[in-house]
Amino acid sequence: MIELNIKTKEHFDLYLFDSTLYSDVPSDIDIAIIYEKSFISIQEVIEFHFELLNDLSTKSKMKIDTILLSKEKEIETKFLSNAKQKRL
DSSP, rough: OHHHHHHHHHHTTEEETHHHHHHHHSSOOOOOOOOEESSSOOHHHHHHHHHHHHHHHHHOOSSSEEEEHHHHHHHTTTTTSSSSSEEE
């Protein structure tokens, strides 16, 4: 399993999921970015996403896959409860 030292920001929660957690040799790094849309703008979400990808690209050569979901959409789709995940 991959261990990453990632700094998050207020109103964002980050989760590792998929092969990142259960494979000894994952093919990529899967990260769910869950944000509180009532507290931050979509521009702030995009900026944080960009910063996160830049930071991770300096730490790993692996492909990085992300999904962006508001907390409301995550609850609606039950994304985290349907995936093996670990909060960062």
